[in-house]
Amino acid sequence: GEAASGLSASTISLLKAQWLDEYSSWAQKDLNEVSYVYLWADGIYSNVRKDGRLCLLVVIGVTEHGRRKLAGTNS
Numbered sequence: 545g546e547a548a549s550g551l552s553a554s555t556i557s558l559l560k561a562q563w564l565d566e567y568s569s570w571a572q573k574d575l576n577e578v579s580y581v582y583l584w585a586d587g588i589y590s591n592v593r594k595d596g597r598l599c600l601l602v603v604i605g606v607t608e609h610g611r612r613k614l615a616g617t618n619s
Contacts, residue, residue: 570603570616578613580605 583605590598603616 573616575605575615578605578615579608580613580615581608582606583615 583603585601585603588600588602590600602614605613605615607613
């Protein structure tokens with residue numbers, strides 16, 4: 545999209561490959577120790593600059609008791 549106008553096709557391909565590897569690693573994580581009734585993922589942008597703005601992917605779950613718990617992060 546227009547927001548990614550500064551990224552080349554090769555950069556996007558490299559990022560996508562890295563994210564797929566990281567997702568595969570996270571997807572193998574055992575989540576059985578906690579009973580989640582709801583999970584959501586969001587990107588949180590930081591003001592810290594590291595080759596542009598740093599975005600942290602966060603996965604948060606809600607337990608059967610209504611408590612929020614960090615299920616995973618990736619930066």
